[in-house]
Amino acid sequence: MRLRRCGAAAVLVELDSLTEVAAARAALADLPGVVELVPAARTVLVSFASGAGRLKQVSELLDNADLSNAPVSDSRTVVLPSVYDGPDLELVAETAGLSVEDTVALHTSAEYTVAFCGFSPGFAYLTGLPEPLRQPRLDTPRTRVPVGAIGVAGEFTGVYPRSSPGGWRLLGRLADDTDALFDPARTPASLLAPGDRVRFEAR
Numbered sequence: 001m002r003l004r005r006c007g008a009a010a011v012l013v014e015l016d017s018l019t020e021v022a023a024a025r026a027a028l029a030d031l032p033g034v035v036e037l038v039p040a041a042r043t044v045l046v047s048f049a050s051g052a053g054r055l056k057q058v059s060e061l062l063d064n065a066d067l068s069n070a071p072v073s074d075s076r077t078v079v080l081p082s083v084y085d086g087p088d089l090e091l092v093a094e095t096a097g098l099s100v101e102d103t104v105a106l107h108t109s110a111e112y113t114v115a116f117c118g119f120s121p122g123f124a125y126l127t128g129l130p131e132p133l134r135q136p137r138l139d140t141p142r143t144r145v146p147v148g149a150i151g152v153a154g155e156f157t158g159v160y161p162r163s164s165p166g167g168w169r170l171l172g173r174l175a176d177d178t179d180a181l182f183d184p185a186r187t188p189a190s191l192l193a194p195g196d197r198v199r200f201e202a203r
Helices: 018-028 054-063 089-096 100-109
Strands: 002-005 010-014 034-039 043-048 077-083 112-117 124-127 142-145 149-153 156-159 164-166 169-174 197-202
Touching (some): 002 054, 010 054, 018 034, 018 043, 018 054, 018 112, 034 112, 089 100, 100 169
Antiparallel strands (some): 002 010, 010 043, 034 043, 124 156
């Protein structure tokens, strides 16, 4: 673990794994004066209302925390109705050594956790992807991935909240009646937040 000052009122905690990130985020959640916690793949940014003595506070708290286990979350579960007709579904199935039907069943049988958000507003990196579906990105990224596309890349699965370039292997898409992943007119604007549990439900 490594701590870095970020401006006058924030501390960046550098960690070694997603498990440590989740554990550190949980430990820091109740620290007095915290305004925002921003997890990423290997860091947590802790922003405070004021910065005096905060580096020491963060250091002391995390030195006494168990960062080896991700905490059990009491966050909500979000179900995403999904249609599995993606252009890379057969590629993912072949690479995994599974039938298309078993690939869909495997993806929908898992419960995922939002590890962090990034890339674009509303994009959530979901952990919990079954091992056979952990596959590399495409050799050549697409210049346009449609909104709602469901993809896998490495240890993550996720859904594109808006049309954008992207290199993830696409399994399908969200059903048309699914709530928007990001809506600036909604509070909160993002449907998914770190710590949320997510399940995909085949239509």
